[in-house]
Amino acid sequence: MNFSNLILQLFQGLGNTVLLFVLTLAFSLPLGLIVTFGRMNKWAPFHKLKDHSANKFANALSNLKPIQLIFRFFISILRGTPLMLQIIVVFFGPYYAFGMKLAASYRVIAVVLAFSINYAAYFAEIFRSGIESIPVGQYEAAQVLGYNKKQTFFKIILPQMVKRVLPPVTNEVITLVKDTSLAFVITYTEMFTIAKQVAAAQTTIVPLFVAGLFYFIFNAIVAWGMERLERSMAYYN
Amino acid sequence: MNVLELNHVKKTFDGKLEVLTDISLNVQKGEVVAIIGPSGSGKSTLLRCATLLTAMDSGELSYMEQKAAWNDDSGRAVYALDLKKIRSYFGLVFQNFNLFPHYSVLKNLMDAPVSVMKRDPQEVRTEAMELLKKMGLEDKADSYPCQLSGGQQQRVAIARALAMKPEILFFDEPTSALDPELTGEILKVIRQLAEEKMTMVIVTHEMSFARDVADRVIFMDGGVIVEQGDPKDVIEHPQEERTRQFLSRFADR
Numbered sequence: 001m002n003f004s005n006l007i008l009q010l011f012q013g014l015g016n017t018v019l020l021f022v023l024t025l026a027f028s029l030p031l032g033l034i035v036t037f038g039r040m041n042k043w044a045p046f047h048k049l050k051d052h053s054a055n056k057f058a059n060a061l062s063n064l065k066p067i068q069l070i071f072r073f074f075i076s077i078l079r080g081t082p083l084m085l086q087i088i089v090v091f092f093g094p095y096y097a098f099g100m101k102l103a104a105s106y107r108v109i110a111v112v113l114a115f116s117i118n119y120a121a122y123f124a125e126i127f128r129s130g131i132e133s134i135p136v137g138q139y140e141a142a143q144v145l146g147y148n149k150k151q152t153f154f155k156i157i158l159p160q161m162v163k164r165v166l167p168p169v170t171n172e173v174i175t176l177v178k179d180t181s182l183a184f185v186i187t188y189t190e191m192f193t194i195a196k197q198v199a200a201a202q203t204t205i206v207p208l209f210v211a212g213l214f215y216f217i218f219n220a221i222v223a224w225g226m227e228r229l230e231r232s233m234a235y236y237n
Numbered sequence: 238m239n240v241l242e243l244n245h246v247k248k249t250f251d252g253k254l255e256v257l258t259d260i261s262l263n264v265q266k267g268e269v270v271a272i273i274g275p276s277g278s279g280k281s282t283l284l285r286c287a288t289l290l291t292a293m294d295s296g297e298l299s300y301m302e303q304k305a306a307w308n309d310d311s312g313r314a315v316y317a318l319d320l321k322k323i324r325s326y327f328g329l330v331f332q333n334f335n336l337f338p339h340y341s342v343l344k345n346l347m348d349a350p351v352s353v354m355k356r357d358p359q360e361v362r363t364e365a366m367e368l369l370k371k372m373g374l375e376d377k378a379d380s381y382p383c384q385l386s387g388g389q390q391q392r393v394a395i396a397r398a399l400a401m402k403p404e405i406l407f408f409d410e411p412t413s414a415l416d417p418e419l420t421g422e423i424l425k426v427i428r429q430l431a432e433e434k435m436t437m438v439i440v441t442h443e444m445s446f447a448r449d450v451a452d453r454v455i456f457m458d459g460g461v462i463v464e465q466g467d468p469k470d471v472i473e474h475p476q477e478e479r480t481r482q483f484l485s486r487f488a489d490r
Binding site for chain 2: 005106135137138141143144145146147155156159160163235236237
């Protein structure tokens with residue numbers, strides 16, 4: 001196989017890589033925000049039990065925040081286990097758990113689903129750090145001016161949060177570009193899967209290096225875009 | 238008419254530290270009240286209770302004779318469910334300005350009147366520009382807070398509060414974050430507002446300013462009002478030993 005043929009094949013795989021990348025971002029960013037709300041939820045159904053006596057059980061129960069606890073649990077699972085395993089579970093899980101026979105098109109859905117949920121967990125924690133870094137005075141100023149909770153969040157807190165979280169989000173986005181190669185585990189034919197196939201067939205590692213170059217260029221574009229986005233918000237600090 | 242009525246306010250933090258022990262404060266329309274006192278005396282907590290930023294344990298609060306909070310049968314303060322109208326009666330100027338950094342100066346002034354009070358943007362813009370002119374900041378309308386000096390930022394914060402057309406304006410140590418040179422420009426603005434008969438409650442450490450501008454000075458310590466009255470009487474001829482002690486430290490400087 002000649003070199004131009006290799007480039008052509010890799011480009012075909014790149015289409016699937018870009019598709020996975022774009023869909024994952026489109027779903028995981030908003031999902032991450034929802035997970036943040038769950039993670040920061042302060043609902044404590046037993047808070048009225050709080051007393052200052054020695055009843056340790058009542059005190060512990062009064063501090064229980066069930067919604068927050070559930071989200072913490074899921075975040076710890078998603079961050080604490082390999083993404084590759086999560087992809088396998090999402091793809092094969094419906095069959096092994098419920099005997100469901102899913103169409104071949106489920107492969108794309110499974111891989112996007114697994115990536116979106118996994119990245120949402122990371123984004124959620126980044127968003128949380130951003131929200132918690134906003135000074136309490138911003139909430140107080142908004143409250144005194146009569147903003148309701150929704151207005152306070154979307155007009156005052158969220159725009160400032162976005163600016164603050166851009167550098168760590170860029171990190172995650174760059175990692176995502178490279179992580180797309182994990183989709184090979186359920187034979188989703190993204191770029192690296194093809195590169196490996198060609199490398200095995202031709203007994204040469206050149207395709208892997210070329211794929212590496214493609215990832216590098218892809219990420220250079222991502223980094224350039226994120227830097228521009230950051231600069232567009234540099235008018236205040 | 239009393240713009241603000243606070244009766245028998247009590248506030249304890251964590252069930253232990255008693256910050257306010259039975260404070261009552263009425264402010265009449267057009268009155269300028271200065272609250273002085275040492276750190277930890279409860280001045281700021283009183284202001285936060287009045288502006289609904291902190292919930293009091295017990296006591297009554299009303300603005301323009303409309304109740305915001307009252308005591309239930311067990312003697313605990315309960316708040317009205319809808320406080321929107323109540324909030325529209327007062328404005329607060331913070332020690333640290335708390336401007337919205339991502340909004341231009343003009344948007345800082347305009348956003349709440351437009352999106353909270355649903356007023357006509359063109360009309361609000363005209364008023365906001367007039368307010369900026371009054372503050373000597375008409376050329377800063379398109380600047381961002383980070384491009385302004387502390388004194389300018391605080392003037393924007395005052396203008397932002399005034400843009401909501403409050404009946405009463407609270408100031409929480411408005412000059413404490415500013416160096417002495419910038420303090421003067423803020424005091425000048427407040428003085429001008431006093432001349433226009435704006436109702437104001439000012440927590441401050443500027444004794445001579447309190448004496449010159451206020452109609453009434455309140456000295457607080459340990460969560461109670463120790464002494465109050467005409468500024469000249471309280472500041473120059475305090476009756477209480479504790480007030481004398483506190484003021485003598487200012488005389489030394």
